[in-house]
Amino acid sequence: MELDSTMGERSHRDAIAPGLTVVVTAVEAASPILADLRRQTLDPALIETILVLAGRLDPDSWTAHAGTDGAPGLRVLHAPNADQRHAEELGLAAATRQFVVFATGVDSVGERFLAALWEAAGPDRVAAAPITPADGPDIPYGKCLPTALARASDRPADATGAALVLAALQVEHGLPVREVAGVDAAYAPATSRTSFADSVVEPVRIIELIQAYGGTDRPRRDAVARMADHEGTRIGEYLLRHPDDRDKVVALLDASTAADMPYAAVNRVxxxxxxxxxxxxxxxxxxxxxxxxxxxxxxxxxxxxxxxxxxxxxxxxxxxxxxxxxxxxxxxxxxxxxxxxxxxxxxxxxxxxxxxxxxxxxxxxxxxxxxxxxxxxxxxxxxxxxxxxxxxxxxxxxxxxxxxxxxxxxxxxxxxxxxxxxxxxxxxxxxxxxxxxxxxxxxxxxxxxxxxxxxxxxxxxxxxxxxxxxxxxxxxxxxxxxxxxxRPQPTLPDAFYRMVAWPYPLAADRVHIGYFGNFYANRGIDDVLRAMAEADDAQSRRIVLHVFTKNPDEVARRARALDLADRVHANAYLPYLAFLNLAVRLDCLLVNDADTVQTHGAVNPYLPSKWADYAGSGRPVWGLVSPGSALSEQSLMYRSPLGDAAAARAVLTRIAAAGK
Missing domain, CATH: 3.40.50 (Rossmann fold)
Known part of the structure; x- marks a missing residue:
């Protein structure tokens, strides 16, 4: 047995030898798997055991324990600042054999576990031992991976741990899985591993990783979709057991960077x-x-x-x-x-x-x-x-x-x-x-x-x-x-306003007003354009109006006609989450009533749908309102009557002063 304080730094200089490296991560006191490894039927010369002591475990006491068990080719790494996933990465970095097998110290394996994996292993596949009981959790342990490929996997720096290594290999290289058979070759988890971290956090991270690989070829896309559905099912099984945790799960899904979360697999009831x-x-x-x-x-x-x-x-x-x-x-x-x-x-x-x-x-x-x-x-x-x-x-x-x-x-x-x-x-x-x-x-x-x-x-x-x-x-x-x-239209949680960081430039020395919606030159925000054109004070001329509409060319033509080309920026509609993100960055948001005075009399039945999105942005909102409308009754920071350019000019002065 060797106590290795370099924590795997030397491994990349060593030649890879035939056989299996078993990376055993220990985050708590017991480690029955070491005794199981001593009883393996595979030739001990083909086995290297790397025990990674993570967290606060005492390396001296573990050294004595490991020596008593006599696991084949044992080396011990002490990683006091590592968690489970980082401990697995350290073991992978230290491996010197052709294939690597991940295990945890509290689990058990059958006596033919390594022999069966060795027989099924190959440079172009993953060998997998059966999990007992048969309906046990889907875990990354009991899998035999090609060491060189596992170490060379092109993963993000924070995509660490056995589960993410396995996922990366299957997507990056399309490695098939060869199952081995027999109870004497089985991997037996000591616990069900049904915690929130194991059953929700880890699957979400795997989904993010495999989708990050992307790819345009159909087989790769199909492989990513199948694996994502599989991980989504793990989350769904957790929700079946813990329905009261749905809000917690939803919050994690909302925070995820995955572009295509397999929601149907998650919601499998x-x-x-x-x-x-x-x-x-x-x-x-x-x-x-x-x-x-x-x-x-x-x-x-x-x-x-x-x-x-x-x-x-x-x-x-x-x-x-x-x-x-x-x-x-x-x-x-x-x-x-x-x-x-x-x-x-x-x-x-x-x-x-x-x-x-x-x-x-x-x-x-x-x-x-x-x-x-x-x-x-x-x-x-x-x-x-x-x-x-x-x-x-x-x-x-x-x-x-x-x-x-x-x-x-x-x-x-x-x-x-x-x-x-x-x-x-x-x-x-x-x-x-x-x-x-x-x-x-x-x-x-x-x-x-x-x-x-x-x-x-x-x-x-x-x-x-x-x-x-x-x-x-x-x-x-x-x-x-x-x-x-x-029931007014719903406002989304704050997280949705920050899901997408939209790279739209906003000059720091200007005051920025945003309008998102249809534009008509004869009504609506034309009040604002005319007010901007008539403004003669320096402060008001610092205001820039950003219009996002389905007809930006019409806006641009109207801006040029009013000599406002440098202060009115016309754009096409944004994707929805991009719109929400930009809304929180602007100094003021503009919304206008439909002009229904001539057609509906005193009753305006329309409340602009974007009001609900504006309300969640936390930004000041300026409403161009008709008397007694639903919009006029909302909590607007600024308001001016629809069609009144003089009143709009006064509001521009206030917005400019507030945006100093």
Whole structure:
């Protein structure tokens, strides 16, 4: 036995010899595995044992203990500042044999453990001993790895430990695993290793590591996906045992740098809740983001049915993180991505019902269903399901009025006289519920939710009053009043504002205002542009307006016309998490009401969806408001009437002074 105080520094200079290096990490007093190694049937000349004493263990007492057990080729490394993972790395660095096997001091192995691994080992594969009991934890121990490859693995500096070495080899080199058989060759963990660190922290770190390798070839991508799903399942099994730790697990998932967390594997229990959101992440659509935030807000795990918007909407993978920890199975239906035609709504509903039947075979109906309509098809599918499963609690949300446009005019295409539509009417009539009037598809969607949903969600009271104001049936109005709740759109936790560090330059000697949304030269933020053009004091001229919109060229043209090209920066929309990150860096955020005075009178039913995101940024917000609107009632640092450039100029002066 040799006590090696160099902790493996010499190993890279030594030639690798035939045989196995067994790295035994000891973080507590007992080490039965040393006696097991002495009884191995493999030729002792082929065995090197490296015992790494981590933490506060006394090396002198362990030296005596190790000498008594007489493990083959024993060397001892003392690592007082190392934890388990770093101790494993030190052992790997010190290895001098062709293959390395990781073990912990408290575990046990069969007498043919090393012989079986030696027979199965190879430079292009991983040999793996069976774990006993058979349903034991999936651990990185009992695996035999090629030493040279393990040491040369191109891992991040902090990706340490046996589990991460194994994961790196399997992704980096595509090494297959060869299983050995026999109880006498088995590895027996002393404990179940079901702690939060073993079952959640380690899998998350492995997912981050393997995804960091990336790669464009299909086999490598498939290998990464399979391994990520496997690690996600480990997290899901932990949640099955510790459901009260979900908030703790979600916080870790939110903090992870993994770009594609396998949420479906994490949430492997059949969901009791269904979400129907025609627009849902990863597609760039405001309604998709709000629906995802609602799922997170509820804290439940949902199956999700949405529309495949590919080719119609851009993809923003960062938005998946919003509801990912609360999403189990997902189905993107390849139905037409249309807003108004009844035929597309009906096809979405029919296909969605077929998916639900498949998902719920043997499980019974969902306990709850949530649907959100900006896209009305969401409510059509939810209503059809509610009619077949009346015990399911249906929560239906309206983002804006459906059957009235922003000018107050009726909109909506005609409902076809189809078998599906007739079946809906027949079921409504059988339940004694009010029937829809006319054949307007959007009016039908509103009506179906009004009479069938158990809870109706509106974002503000003006929206509720406006929509009921054009409802033609007093009985339905009374029914809605009993079920309606006012629930502003959710604000995400602070962590989401820092998940993405967006590299957008902001000059330190300027005051920066940000506007995110549509731009129209004849209304809205044009008040601000005119006020900036008319400002003649030096302070106000330090202000820079950053506009992020779908039509930046129009903004740039208007800025040039007002001689503001150097003070108005026009940009395309940002990915959602990039927008949140930039929001916290700006000096002020600008939001404007829709101009509805001429079309809706004193009632403005629209509360801008971005308000909820602004509210979570902690930054001052300037609202261009119409009198008595929902936006005007929010906690705005600055406000000016919509269309009043003089009032906007006064606000600019205040913002400039505050941003000194």
């Amino acid at each position: 059949p969901a009791a809740a269904l979400a129907v959101a025609f627009a849902f992440p990863p597609y760039t659509e405001t309604s998709a983001v709000v629906a995802a935030k609602r799922l997170r807000e509820s804290g439940e795990v949902y199956d999700v049915i949405s529309n495949r918007m590919q080719g119609v909407r851009q993809v923003d993978p960062t938005t998946v993180r919003i509801a990912g920890p609360f999403t189990a199975r997902t189905a993107e239906l390849p139905t037409p991505t249309y807003f108004a035609p009844w035929s597309s709504m009906e096809e979405f509903a029919r296909r969605g019902l077929a998916v639900i039947r498949e998902w719920r075979t043997g499980l019974g109906p969902y306990r709850t269903v949530y649907s959100r309509a900006h896209f009305a098809a969401s409510h059509v599918l939810a209503a059809a399901y509610k009619l077949t499963s009346p015990a399911t609690f249906w929560r239906a949300e309206f983002s804006d009025p459906l059957s009235r446009d922003v000018n107050g005019a009726e909109r909506g295409e005609r409902v076809g006289r189809t078998a599906f539509a007739r079946a809906l009417l027949k079921r409504l009539r059988a339940q004694g519920l009010p029937m829809p009037r006319g054949r307007n598809a959007f009016a039908w969607c509103e009506h179906l939710a009004y009479v069938l949903a158990d809870e109706l969600v509106f974002t503000n009271a003006y929206q509720l009053d406006y929509m009921l104001g054009y409802c033609p049936d007093p009985r339905t109005v009374a029914l809605v009043r009993r079920k309606a709740v006012i």
